[in-house]
Amino acid sequence: MRPRRNNWLGALLLVTIVCGQPARAQEAPLGGFDEYVNKALRDWEVPGVAIAVVKDGRLVLAKGYGVRKLGEPPPVTERTLFAIGSTSKAFTAASVAMLVDEGKLKWDDPATKYLPSFELYDPYVTRELTVRDLLSHRSGLGVADLLWYGTEYDRDEILRRARYLKPASSLRSTFGYQNVMYLAAGQIIAKVSGKSWDEFIRQRIFTPLGMTASNTSVKDLKNADNVASPHAENKDKVEVIPWRNLDNIAPAGSINSNVIDIAQWVRLQLGEGAYGDQRLISSGAIKEMHRSQTVIPFEPSPLLPEAHFLNYGLGWLLSDYRGRKLVRHSGGIDGMSAQVAMIPEEKLGLVILANREDTTLLVALMYKIFDAHLGAPQRDWSAEMLKAAKGFAEQGEAAAKKLEAERVKDTKPTHAPEQYAGTYTNDLYGEVKVTNENGKLNFRFGPAFTSGLEHWHYNTFRARFRGAVASTAFVTFALNAQGKIENATLSLLGVADYPFKRAPEPAAAAAVSLSEVELKKFAGKYESKAPPVEVSVEMVGGKLKAVVPGQPVYDLVPVAPTRFRIAGAPEGFFAQFDMAEGKPKSLTLAQGAGPSIVLLPDQ
Incomplete structure (x- = not known):
C-alpha cells in the first residue's frame, strides 16, 4: 500500500470441489521448486511464504514454506492467513464493476454524484473527477498516506480532510499512486449498494468464491489459529x-487471506468474470479492468525484465513479459508482502504471500514460476534480484553515512526544551504534540508516530518510530521574526516532508488572582512608533482594561503575575508586561501566530 490489505454449506462444497484433490508441490514443470524456495527464504531472511499457482482453471500448486513466526515451530501452510495489502484494490475495482454491470453507476460518472460532500483542493477537480479516475491513480493529488496510516481518523473524516490536499499535478496528466481515492471508491460502493464496503466484499465476492477464511479487518483474526506474524x-x-489495523483505509488494502482463497479470485479473473457455473462480473467489465487507463513512465530495471510498457488499469498493474500481457499487483504493509499476477492468454496465474515487508523475493518467485510454465530458459531470479537488492541496500547505507557526515557537530538548540513544547497543526493531517518531560522532548502524531527527540544539530531533532513507515525521521523547528518557535516540519526520509504550524496558546481561565493594588501598577499609556500603536491600560470597576483607539475595550484577565489574556480578542492574544524595579518597562502584545508588538510606557 505504501509507496506498500450465508450459504456456508455451499461455500464449503465449492472449496472441496476446487481443492479436494491436493495439488502436487512438484507437479511438472515445477520440479525442484521446493528446494529453490527454501534456499531463497534463507538467502532473503524471510521467515515464511505461501504460494498457489492456477493453470487452465486448475490449482496446480498450493503450499507453504518456512514458519509463521520467527523462533516458533508452527509452519506456514497453504491456509495460513496473511495481509494482502494493496492487492485488495482489485477487489474494490471489481465491486465497482459489479455495480456498473447492474446499471447502478457508470465508470465515468462524477464521484460527487454519489458523494455530494466530497471536495478536493481544486474546484475543477472536484467537479470533473470520475469513478474511473478514483481507480486509476490519475487524480493529480500528492501523497497523503499520513492522513490514514496509524491515525485515528475514520473513513468519513479522511475523505473530509482530502479537501486540504494540494495537487501535485493536473487531473489525468500523470500517474500518482493514491490510496485515499480508493477509499472514496469504497465509500461510493457503500452509498450505491446500501452495504458497507466490507459487507459487499463478503457477500458478493468472498461467499460465491468460497473464500471462507478471508476477511477485511485485523479484528477478524482474533479467532483464527493459522495466522502469520508480520x-x-x-x-x-x-x-x-x-x-497494522487498516480499517480506515480498507478499500485500498485491508483484506487478509490465504493462497487457497486468493487462487479462487485468480480463477475468477482468468475466467473473465465466470467462476464454475456462476458469472459474477461481465467479461466486458473484466476487460475494462485489465485495459490500460494511465501510462506509467518507466525505465528498464531488474523488476521489469523484457517489459516494453507499464500502465495501470482499474486495480491492476499492466505490463508485458516474454511477449505476453502481464496483469498483476503487489501489496505491502507493516511486516507483510503480497504478489498476485496473471498471464491471461496462457490461463496462468499465481499468488505469493510472505510475512516480511518490502521483499523483492516475491517478484523473483513470480518470474521463476512463469518461466517454468512458459518453457523459457531458466534463470536464478532469486540470486539476480538479491544481488540488486543488496546494491540498493548499500546505496541506502551510503546515504545514511553521508547524512551522518553532514551533521554539524557541537551545535545547540536555540531555545530551552519547554519552549519547543506545544501543539502544532496542519489542516490536512491534524495535530502534532511536542511535550517536555524532565528536559527531554517527546513527539507524538497519532498512535503510529511516537518518539523521543534526540538533538541532531541546530533546531533539528532525530526521531525513531518503531514499526512505522519510516524508522528514522527528523523534526525541524523554525523561528519567526520575533525569535519564537513557529513551525515544526516532520521529515520522513525517502517519503516526504510534513509541515505543522504552532497553534496559538489556548485561552485558559485566569490562573492567578491579583488585587487592585497589584493591577494598578500596570495602568498607564503605552506606545509603539513602528508600527504606530497606542494602548491605554486603565483600572475600571476594579478590573484592568485595554483601550485601543477604534477598537472595543478589552478586559485583561491575569493568567500569570505579569501576563494577561485579552478577553474578546482572537485566541492566542496576550498582553505581557516586562517589569523593572516594580514598574512596567514594556508591554508586548502577542497576536497568536502573528507578529508580536512591543510598546513602551509613554513618558
Whole structure:
C-alpha cells in the first residue's frame, strides 16, 4: 500500500470441489521448486511464504514454506492467513464493476454524484473527477498516506480532510499512486449498494468464491489459529512487529487471506468474470479492468525484465513479459508482502504471500514460476534480484553515512526544551504534540508516530518510530521574526516532508488572582512608533482594561503575575508586561501566530 490489505454449506462444497484433490508441490514443470524456495527464504531472511499457482482453471500448486513466526515451530501452510495489502484494490475495482454491470453507476460518472460532500483542493477537480479516475491513480493529488496510516481518523473524516490536499499535478496528466481515492471508491460502493464496503466484499465476492477464511479487518483474526506474524528488519535483525489495523483505509488494502482463497479470485479473473457455473462480473467489465487507463513512465530495471510498457488499469498493474500481457499487483504493509499476477492468454496465474515487508523475493518467485510454465530458459531470479537488492541496500547505507557526515557537530538548540513544547497543526493531517518531560522532548502524531527527540544539530531533532513507515525521521523547528518557535516540519526520509504550524496558546481561565493594588501598577499609556500603536491600560470597576483607539475595550484577565489574556480578542492574544524595579518597562502584545508588538510606557 505504501509507496506498500450465508450459504456456508455451499461455500464449503465449492472449496472441496476446487481443492479436494491436493495439488502436487512438484507437479511438472515445477520440479525442484521446493528446494529453490527454501534456499531463497534463507538467502532473503524471510521467515515464511505461501504460494498457489492456477493453470487452465486448475490449482496446480498450493503450499507453504518456512514458519509463521520467527523462533516458533508452527509452519506456514497453504491456509495460513496473511495481509494482502494493496492487492485488495482489485477487489474494490471489481465491486465497482459489479455495480456498473447492474446499471447502478457508470465508470465515468462524477464521484460527487454519489458523494455530494466530497471536495478536493481544486474546484475543477472536484467537479470533473470520475469513478474511473478514483481507480486509476490519475487524480493529480500528492501523497497523503499520513492522513490514514496509524491515525485515528475514520473513513468519513479522511475523505473530509482530502479537501486540504494540494495537487501535485493536473487531473489525468500523470500517474500518482493514491490510496485515499480508493477509499472514496469504497465509500461510493457503500452509498450505491446500501452495504458497507466490507459487507459487499463478503457477500458478493468472498461467499460465491468460497473464500471462507478471508476477511477485511485485523479484528477478524482474533479467532483464527493459522495466522502469520508480520516481520520487519530492525538494526540488521529481522523481528516480529505488530499487525497494522487498516480499517480506515480498507478499500485500498485491508483484506487478509490465504493462497487457497486468493487462487479462487485468480480463477475468477482468468475466467473473465465466470467462476464454475456462476458469472459474477461481465467479461466486458473484466476487460475494462485489465485495459490500460494511465501510462506509467518507466525505465528498464531488474523488476521489469523484457517489459516494453507499464500502465495501470482499474486495480491492476499492466505490463508485458516474454511477449505476453502481464496483469498483476503487489501489496505491502507493516511486516507483510503480497504478489498476485496473471498471464491471461496462457490461463496462468499465481499468488505469493510472505510475512516480511518490502521483499523483492516475491517478484523473483513470480518470474521463476512463469518461466517454468512458459518453457523459457531458466534463470536464478532469486540470486539476480538479491544481488540488486543488496546494491540498493548499500546505496541506502551510503546515504545514511553521508547524512551522518553532514551533521554539524557541537551545535545547540536555540531555545530551552519547554519552549519547543506545544501543539502544532496542519489542516490536512491534524495535530502534532511536542511535550517536555524532565528536559527531554517527546513527539507524538497519532498512535503510529511516537518518539523521543534526540538533538541532531541546530533546531533539528532525530526521531525513531518503531514499526512505522519510516524508522528514522527528523523534526525541524523554525523561528519567526520575533525569535519564537513557529513551525515544526516532520521529515520522513525517502517519503516526504510534513509541515505543522504552532497553534496559538489556548485561552485558559485566569490562573492567578491579583488585587487592585497589584493591577494598578500596570495602568498607564503605552506606545509603539513602528508600527504606530497606542494602548491605554486603565483600572475600571476594579478590573484592568485595554483601550485601543477604534477598537472595543478589552478586559485583561491575569493568567500569570505579569501576563494577561485579552478577553474578546482572537485566541492566542496576550498582553505581557516586562517589569523593572516594580514598574512596567514594556508591554508586548502577542497576536497568536502573528507578529508580536512591543510598546513602551509613554513618558
